[in-house]
Amino acid sequence: MANWVRHTKPSFVSEVLEFARQDDVISFAGGQTLDVRLCMTEETKEAYETVLNESAKDILRYSQSEGEEELRRAIATVLTEEWCPTHKDDVVVTNGSQQALDLIAKAFLRPGDVIAIESPTGLGAISAFTPYHPLFVAVPCDEEGMLVSHLEQVLRQHRPRFVYLMSTFHNPTGRTMGLERRKRIVGLCKAAGVPIVEHNSYEGLGFHEHSLPTLRSLSDEVIYVGSLSKTLSPGLRIGWIVGKGPVREAVKLGIQATCQGISVLNQRAAAKLLLHPNYKAHVGSLVAAYAERMDALLQAVRTELPEGCTWRSPAGGPNLWLRLPEGVSALDLLSLSMEKNTVFLPGRPFYIEEHPESEQTLRLNVTNASSERIMEGIARMGESLRQLLGVPHPVLTRS
């Protein structure tokens, strides 16, 4: 077996997600299906039926390697309206953003190449890049993301093949990069001739009116990766890469080499959903639901967790990153919480290096729980945490 297979331990994350699948478990682990009540379920079904009726022939054939024109056009329209001017010919459709990351690695990396990366970062990025045997170099971050002076040093010292980052509603930390930082990072990487891979799966799920320009909109050297899994559904298996000529050509070759094109049916249904008259209202209601749940979560962590826990309220997306009091391990908390049928993902797997906070942090994801369940779940976690700290329950103490 290849080295990456031999070094991959039985997936702890998979075990947690498997446990989370049980109905009576309150899950903050995320990673599964979107809440079905928040999906365009009927419209999705109708979109598929329309494609089946329009042309049964289409569903029998291979797709163009770059993706069907109808979908590339729809993606370009939505991106242009909201985040970055995009031409359909700059888009390559992929099997979710996971495949986009795999194909970018395949296109760029030679064994031993360096990727400059945030740490913590997305599990999908770590699992997509690892089989290509890169060296991950973590760029120190603050509440906006990569620190410019540190990135500058990494670019100079390590000559990374690319910089991978999430500028908006970062997973797992929930943070968003400000405009000034965006401009400086884009300028720095452009001057160094190092492409940025900007991966914003939660783009569009902001709680406030204004949105920030993507790095891609500041420079066409940036490779932008997006997905419909977080706004429509992971069942569509549709993601994309926006990039310039040579990157697109390499990704197209990758598609031919790894899957011979994406399902035409899924692509055409996705195109109809993106351009559906209800699409914007749907995203609006998704945002409203997430905002309400995030409010409930923030209230719950404030009232139910003992002192010493810290967090930063995110501007969008379903994730809250929590730091536990000194000396408490997120893994120990998970064990106790699971006994109370409550789960989350501990911080450790999101880090690519030994990090002082890796044992002490965890991610709370509100994709799969109502506000009531969120309150109840955090109350259970608070109880477990007090057990670990040896602190009595405040209410019980007072009563």
Added chain:
Amino acid sequence: MANWVRHTKPSFVSEVLEFARQDDVISFAGGQTLDVRLCMTEETKEAYETVLNESAKDILRYSQSEGEEELRRAIATVLTEEWCPTHKDDVVVTNGSQQALDLIAKAFLRPGDVIAIESPTGLGAISAFTPYHPLFVAVPCDEEGMLVSHLEQVLRQHRPRFVYLMSTFHNPTGRTMGLERRKRIVGLCKAAGVPIVEHNSYEGLGFHEHSLPTLRSLSDEVIYVGSLSKTLSPGLRIGWIVGKGPVREAVKLGIQATCQGISVLNQRAAAKLLLHPNYKAHVGSLVAAYAERMDALLQAVRTELPEGCTWRSPAGGPNLWLRLPEGVSALDLLSLSMEKNTVFLPGRPFYIEEHPESEQTLRLNVTNASSERIMEGIARMGESLRQLLGVPHPVLTRS
């Protein structure tokens, strides 16, 4: 960019296939859609509609990494009935057999590892394996495939990571390995501890009643790769790997790393089609159509091509491998034929090494032409070939 990208020339094959797409072109190039008239078009539409009606929720979620149980069970049933006893838990579903090859390479290969391979071999295998920087070692073949003594030497001398072969209706040559050869090759590889990857996309498309046991049915060390693209349609994007535990686990990790699971909708529709009461009759009519076209092709090459062309009649599948007279280049013939709106794939891209026959061979694929068009296309090729040879047209000479 990675080395494989920089070394991949603008795809000549893609250009030919693009040219072949025009309506007035007679194409023996294959590689595109199955002939729609030969697909279960109505049943496919119905299968999708059934899944949409049964559970709209299902189409919104991620699949299990190994594939949906319903489909793995259906694949195991069909394989067990026809070619090799298979348990559903030995099956991993992939995005077509192309992804199966990518994931096998990803699971096994370290840069510089050797793959023992037939030459010529499938274009999909070459494009899937190349990005992993393997060393291809061609095992000399006869009309049944790899020669045992040569394979023995390659196993000893090169210690390949795996042996890749097509035992039945080989692409591009159309040949099939006899039972005795199968047994010897399986025994040899088992003794050497080298896994065989047996990739039989055309399994089931034999022109005769009896079928040979797959190598997989002779040893569970063999990894078997199959696909629905040649019997149902490439639009389903469904293929599979059958293998033992550690291989399956590595391929599952690969699925998580490269695409986060296959479309549930496509999987469930595929399951319904495999178990559809019309499925066997459909495959039967596909075989009958291919047999009729292959007869027409064989008659055409006998009557329309000048002396010095050689070929071997295949026992199944849509491909005929043709050797041109000494000194004639298949590329030159292609250029002339394209002027007459007739295309095929020259042999060169199917070879992984310099080979005395690589310029002189070509593949004729009957997937996309009726018997009438086949006769007409080969007549045009014969004309071009006589032009190249400087031989007058026999009929014109006689008249």
